[in-house]
Structures are given as C-alpha cells and as structure tokens.
Amino acid sequence: MAALLLKVNELFCERDERILFENLNFDLHAGKILHVKGKNGSGKTSLLRILCGLYQEYEGQIDFLEENVQEVRDLYNQSLLFIGHHVSVKQALTPRENLNWYAKIHPQLDASLIESALSSVGLQNYEDVLCQNLSAGQKRRVNLARLFMFAKERFTNSLWILDEPFTAIDVDGVEKLERRILYYIENGGSVILTTHQPLQIGAVVEQLNLDDWGT
Amino acid sequence: MAKKQIMPLWFYRLASPKYCYQITATLLPYFAAITLALLSIGIVWALLFAPQDYQQGNSFRIIYIHVPSALLAQSIYLTMALSGAIGIIWKMKIADMVAYACAPIGASMAFVALITGAIWGKPTWGSWWVWDARLTSMLILLFLYFGVMALYSAMGNSASAARAAAILSLVGLVNIPIIKYSVDWWNTLHQPATFTLTEKPAMPVEMWLPLLVMVLGFYFFFATAMLLRLRNEILLREKRTSWVKQLVSEL
Amino acid sequence: MLLNQGIYSGNRDGFEVVHMIRAFWAELNRDLLLAFRRRGDLLNPLLFFVMVVVLFPLGVSPAADFLAQLAPGVLWVCALLAALLSLDNLFKSDYEDGTLEQLVLSSESNYMTAMAKAIAHWLTTGLLLALMAPLLALMLFLPTEAIPVLVISLLLGTPTLSLIGAIAAALTVGLKKGGVLISLLVIPLYIPVLIFGASAVQNATLGLPVAAHFAILGAMLIMSLVLAPFAIAASLRMSVSS
Numbered sequence: 036m037a038a039l040l041l042k043v044n045e046l047f048c049e050r051d052e053r054i055l056f057e058n059l060n061f062d063l064h065a066g067k068i069l070h071v072k073g074k075n076g077s078g079k080t081s082l083l084r085i086l087c088g089l090y091q092e093y094e095g096q097i098d099f100l101e102e103n104v105q106e107v108r109d110l111y112n113q114s115l116l117f118i119g120h121h122v123s124v125k126q127a128l129t130p131r132e133n134l135n136w137y138a139k140i141h142p143q144l145d146a147s148l149i150e151s152a153l154s155s156v157g158l159q160n161y162e163d164v165l166c167q168n169l170s171a172g173q174k175r176r177v178n179l180a181r182l183f184m185f186a187k188e189r190f191t192n193s194l195w196i197l198d199e200p201f202t203a204i205d206v207d208g209v210e211k212l213e214r215r216i217l218y219y220i221e222n223g224g225s226v227i228l229t230t231h232q233p234l235q236i237g238a239v240v241e242q243l244n245l246d247d248w249g250t
Numbered sequence: 251m252a253k254k255q256i257m258p259l260w261f262y263r264l265a266s267p268k269y270c271y272q273i274t275a276t277l278l279p280y281f282a283a284i285t286l287a288l289l290s291i292g293i294v295w296a297l298l299f300a301p302q303d304y305q306q307g308n309s310f311r312i313i314y315i316h317v318p319s320a321l322l323a324q325s326i327y328l329t330m331a332l333s334g335a336i337g338i339i340w341k342m343k344i345a346d347m348v349a350y351a352c353a354p355i356g357a358s359m360a361f362v363a364l365i366t367g368a369i370w371g372k373p374t375w376g377s378w379w380v381w382d383a384r385l386t387s388m389l390i391l392l393f394l395y396f397g398v399m400a401l402y403s404a405m406g407n408s409a410s411a412a413r414a415a416a417i418l419s420l421v422g423l424v425n426i427p428i429i430k431y432s433v434d435w436w437n438t439l440h441q442p443a444t445f446t447l448t449e450k451p452a453m454p455v456e457m458w459l460p461l462l463v464m465v466l467g468f469y470f471f472f473a474t475a476m477l478l479r480l481r482n483e484i485l486l487r488e489k490r491t492s493w494v495k496q497l498v499s500e501l
Numbered sequence: 502m503l504l505n506q507g508i509y510s511g512n513r514d515g516f517e518v519v520h521m522i523r524a525f526w527a528e529l530n531r532d533l534l535l536a537f538r539r540r541g542d543l544l545n546p547l548l549f550f551v552m553v554v555v556l557f558p559l560g561v562s563p564a565a566d567f568l569a570q571l572a573p574g575v576l577w578v579c580a581l582l583a584a585l586l587s588l589d590n591l592f593k594s595d596y597e598d599g600t601l602e603q604l605v606l607s608s609e610s611n612y613m614t615a616m617a618k619a620i621a622h623w624l625t626t627g628l629l630l631a632l633m634a635p636l637l638a639l640m641l642f643l644p645t646e647a648i649p650v651l652v653i654s655l656l657l658g659t660p661t662l663s664l665i666g667a668i669a670a671a672l673t674v675g676l677k678k679g680g681v682l683i684s685l686l687v688i689p690l691y692i693p694v695l696i697f698g699a700s701a702v703q704n705a706t707l708g709l710p711v712a713a714h715f716a717i718l719g720a721m722l723i724m725s726l727v728l729a730p731f732a733i734a735a736s737l738r739m740s741v742s743s
Binding site: 288338390394396397400401404405408410413414417418420421422424425428431432433436439481 | 700719732742
C-alpha cells in the first residue's frame with residue numbers, strides 16, 4: 036500500500052468575502068496524480084498555494100505523511116516542488132545561474148543535472164544567455180527545467196504542485212513534460228496539478244472538481 | 251483546530267467573537283460608569299481643590315491631563331503590540347481586533363499629551379514647542395502609531411494586515427526603550443537641564459492624589475473606548491454569521 | 502514514524518544547518534550578481550546622496566564655518582534618506598517575478614536568507630554611501646580629522662538601517678503604493694542610529710572621544726543583526742501569502 040502522502044481535512048477558505056470551498060476533504064497517496072479542476076475563480080490557485088504553505092488564511096488541517104504539515108514544515112518544503120503562475124526566473128541571470136540558485140535553496144534539486152535538465156526542455160546552447168533575451172515560452176521552460184532536476188533518490192514521498200504547467204508550452208514540450216511526470220510518479224512521486232488541457236496520461240489521474248465544493 | 255490547551259479556558263472562550271461580544275455588553279456599562287465617576291471627581295478635585303504650584307501657579311494643573319494621556323499612550327502601545335503578538339501566536343481573531351481598536355486611541359492619547367505639553371510650555375518656557383526629551387519621545391511614539399495606522403489603512407482589515415501591523419508594533423515595542431534612551435541622551439547633550447512637566451521633587455499628597463484618580467479614570471476611559479471600537483469591529487467582521495444577522499434583524 | 506524512513510533520517514539538524522548556510526550564500530551571491538548586472542542602478546542612491554547634500558549650501562548658506570557646524574547632521578540625515586529610498590526595490594522585483602515565494606519555500610524559518618538579503622542591500626548601498634561620504638564631507642567643510650569618524654560611524658550605522666529597513670520593505674512589498682509608506686514605518690525606528698551616528702561625528706569635530714558612540718552603534722548593529730531577520734522573514738511570509 037502506497038503511503039498516504041497528503042490528507043486534507045475540512046479545509047475552508049474564503050477570499051474577498053466569498054467562500055471558495057468549505058468542508059473540503061481529500062487524500063493523496065504516493066504515486067498518484069490529482070487533477071484539480073474548476074471554473075475560473077473557483078479557487079484552484081488558492082488551494083494549491085494553501086497546500087504549498089504559501090497562503091495561510093484557511094481553516095482546517097493538512098497532514099503530510101500523517102503529521103500536521105505545520106509541524107514538519109522543513110521536511111515538507113524539502114519534499115516539495117512548486118511551479119506557480121510567475122516566471123520565477125530572474126531576467127538578469129542566465130538559465131544556468133537561475134537553476135544553480137534553485138539547487139542551493141532547494142536541496143531536493145540536484146545542481147549536477149542542470150545541463151541535462153536544460154537540454155530536456157530544449158534549451159541546450161542557451162545555458163549562458165541572459166533570460167531577458169529569451170522568449171516567454173523559453174523562460175517558462177527554464178522554470179520547468181526544475182522538474183528535470185529533482186533528484187531521483189528523493190522521488191519517494193515527494194510532491195510536485197504544478198499550477199498550469201503547460202501554459203505557453205508547445206505540443207512537443209507538453210508531451211515531454213507529461214513523460215517526465217509519468218516517470219516521476221512511477222518512481223514514487225505524487226503530483227497535484229491544474230490544467231485546462233486534456234491530459235494524455237489518463238490512467239493514474241484522480242479528479243477533484245472545486246465547483247462541487249464552493250458556494 | 252486541535253491545539254494543546256496551555257491557557258485557561260476563559261482565554262479560549264474569549265477567542266469566540268460571539269462570546270466576546272456578549273461579555274463586553276455586560277462589562278461596558280460598568281466601565282462607562284466608572285470612567286464617568288472617576289473623571290468627574292478627578293477633574294473637579296484637580297481644578298478646584300488641589301493646591302497651586304508655588305513656582306508655576308495654576309498652569310501646572312494641566313498635568314492632570316498631560317500625565318494620564320502620556321501614560322496611556324505608552325500603555326496602549328504595549329497593549330496593541332502584545333495583543334498583536336497573541337493574534338500571531340494563537341491565530342486569535344479577537345486579539346487582532348483589539349490591536350486594531352487600540353491604534354487610533356493610542357495615537358490620540360499621544361496627540362493630547364503633545365498638545366497639553368505645548369500649551370503648558372507657553373507660560374513655562376515661553377514657547378509652544380521645546381525639544382524636551384519627554385515631548386520628543388512622545389512625538390516619536392506618535393509617529394510609531396502613525397506607521398501602524400498607515401499600514402492598516404494600506405492593507406485593509408484582512409488577516410494579513412493584522413499580521414503586518416502586529417509585526418510592526420512588536421518591532422516598535424523593542425525599539426521604544428532604545429529610542430527613549432537615545433532621545434534622553436541626546437537631550438542632555440543639547441539642552442541645559444530645565445525643569446520638566448512631570449519630574450517633581452516630592453509632590454505633596456494633595457497634588458498627586460487627584461492625579462492618581464485622573465490616571466485611573468483615563469485607564470477606564472481607554473477600556474470603555476476600546477470595547478466600543480472592538481464591538482463595532484466584531485460586528486463588521488462577523489457580519490455574515492448567523493448570530494450577527496439575527497442581532498440586526500432584531501433591531 | 503513514516504518520516505524517519507525518508508532520505509534525511511539520521512542527522513536532520515546537521516542537515517538543516519548546512520542547508521541554511523548554503524541558502525545564505527546562494528542568496529547573497531545571487532543578489533550581488535544581480536546588482537552587478539544592473540550596476541548602473543548602484544549609482545542612484547549615491548547620486549541622491551550628493552544632490553541632497555548640495556541642496557544645503559544652496560538652501561541655507563555657503564559660509565564655511567556655518568556648513569562645518571551643520572555637516573555632521575546633514576551628512577548623516579542625507580545618507581539615511583539615501584539608504585531609505587533604496588529600500589523600495591529590495592524585495593519588489595523578487596516579489597513580482599515569483600522568486601520570492603520560491604525563496605520562502607526554501608526553509609521554515611528563512612532566517613538566514615532574510616539576513617542575506619539585508620546584507621546584500623547594505624553592501625550595495627550603505628557601504629558605498631560610507632565610502633562616498635568623505636568627498637561630501639569636504640564639500641561641507643567638515644574638519645578633516647572628523648572624516649574617519651564619519652566613515653566609521655556610517656560603516657557601523659548603515660547596516661542597522663538596512664536590517665531595520667528590510668522589515669518595512671518586506672511588510673509593504675505586496676502593496677502597490679509601498680514607497681512613501683516604507684518611510685513612514687521606518688523613520689521613527691531610524692532615530693537612535695541617527696542620534697548616535699551624527700553625534701559621533703559632532704564629537705570628533707570638537708576633539709571629544711567617540712569610542713562610546715561606536716560601542717553603542719555596534720551594539721545596535723549586533724542587536725538588529727540577531728533580531729531583524731526574524732521580523733523580515735515573518736513579514737515576507739505574510740507578504741507572499743496575501
């Protein structure tokens with residue numbers, strides 16, 4: 036039986052006097068993908084940020100490996116990779132410098148994989164170009180290269196939280212990302228993601244529709 | 251949320267806005283009555299019966315307003331910072347609201363202390379403003395209040411505004427003794443020692459007893475004003491709950 | 502019990518310390534590199550410092566003895582304002598491009614990374630202002646024997662300004678109209694540093710001892726170095742959360 040990675044209990048969140056969701060419960064086991072669905076403004080991003088620990092204004096409890104996430108925050112942070120809406124890339128640094136910084140502040144990322152990660156997202160030969168000279172899609176790929184830097188020995192009981200990871204990525208790129216996600220979960224990782232594109236990797240995906248939980 | 255109970259039960263019950271609203275309703279009339287009694291006794295006593303100061307004559311009587319408001323300005327800052335800290339540590343909404351309710355009252359106390367200091371300064375020093383250590387410290391305290399209030403007004407009354415204001419007031423609280431010390435030090439450097447408004451060598455009983463009454467009266471005034479603001483704030487923030495809706499429908 | 506099977510079982514505390522120190526250097530390194538890439542921007546606080554100092558002879562009086570008397574205070578106030586105005590950008594661009602939230606996710610406390618950001622800010626503003634100050638001291642006819650004291654007092658005082666200022670910058674980074682607000686929050690907290698910094702220079706012009714001033718400035722620096730990162734980190738967590 037795979038470990039119970041996340042257990043979300045009675046989650047309640049309101050924003051600007053509107054209840055996004057209440058009494059939200061779900062479990063996520065290791066090796067699974069959870070696809071969070073919902074209309075625009077249904078609270079997908081808020082939920083993902085709450086799960087990362089970036090948004091604190093909620094009620095309810097989140098357990099990571101059966102411990103309250105508040106009490107194992109460091110371990111949780113080091114088992115987590117979050118890709119949000121932001122570019123999350125410094126314009127005045129090169130892709131290599133950006134990823135090097137990531138590898139140092141997030142020990143779950145392996146700096147020795149920078150080269151291969153950049154070529155996996157199709158940015159070979161762009162390692163030392165300033166990001167301000169890259170296109171929007173390429174910057175997005177620099178950010179996504181972190182998925183390819185996640186150290187394999189740390190896949191077990193780790194979690195990727197991906198908010199619209201396929202935005203501004205072409206068809207080939209999406210396919211590559213999906214293959215990477217599949218490889219990751221087959222080796223013990225778990226993923227929570229939002230996307231408006233249909234996922235090709237159907238089998239292991241669980242659904243959570245926020246439209247059913249709000250008011 | 252399942253938390254270990256490390257504080258007495260009434261502390262947790264106070265955390266409920268509804269309970270807090272009800273209990274303050276019973277407390278408020280008493281507080282208001284005590285305030286009224288203390289302040290009227292204090293003012294009459296201070297202005298009519300307390301003896302004149304042999305050096306300053308009647309103008310010294312302004313200390314019966316100045317000293318309580320200056321004391322209050324400092325105590326209220328402490329209250330604001332500590333309830334902000336409670337709000338952060340125990341995620342207690344009521345504590346956040348108390349801090350929010352304190353800020354303008356404290357600022358107005360600091361303002362009153364400054365104004366009365368200035369009025370007293372005219373007959374005593376011959377000018378409306380003197381860079382006296384106490385007045386300067388009070389002015390900086392007023393600035394600290396302004397900072398907290400500006401932060402509230404920029405961020406609205408969300409939970410993150412409460413957290414931001416609490417952090418700022420705690421930083422201010424750590425700094426107040428340092429500011430006070432450095433202003434005192436700066437003052438001795440730049441000014442010959444003049445006699446100040448409050449530091450009296452052995453004030454006679456007939457003088458400080460009414461002062462004590464006034465100080466107590468001011469504290470109760472603060473409690474009353476704070477509770478009024480707090481109750482207002484509870485209603486505003488809980489306006490979508492059933493008990494507030496019921497309360498409104500009963501009007 | 503599940504947690505103990507993870508990759509970090511065994512010496513977790515040791516791992517945390519190593520991680521925090523690594524994150525500290527990574528952040529410092531990145532901020533300095535960014536400052537170097539945009540080195541034109543480094544000049545702005547310095548130019549501001551020069552221009553505001555120049556306003557005093559123009560606005561008050563160019564008489565040498567008068568300016569010499571005014572110089573300690575004017576130089577300190579202007580350096581303080583220059584450091585203050587550069588705070589607005591301390592976290593802004595990181596907040597906007599999302600690297601700030603990634604930094605917040607790097608550890609629970611963020612104590613070391615918050616300190617790294619404040620130190621980087623000082624290295625790119627306060628340090629340069631201190632090095633620049635002798636030139637302006639000459640323009641204001643500050644007695645030459647007071648110039649080393651001016652530089653040392655700025656070297657001891659401006660890091661405190663960066664550390665305290667970073668708290669206000671972190672509190673307001675999510676707000677659109679952060680600029681003026683930072684000044685409101687921070688100026689009252691800057692007063693002790695100003696008092697001791699300026700009076701150290703004042704004493705030096707009169708040939709009086711300054712060791713006590715340096716000791717107090719140093720004490721304030723150590724205190725803010727220890728305490729401010731907690732407040733900065735808490736404020737950053739608050740700001741990325743809203």
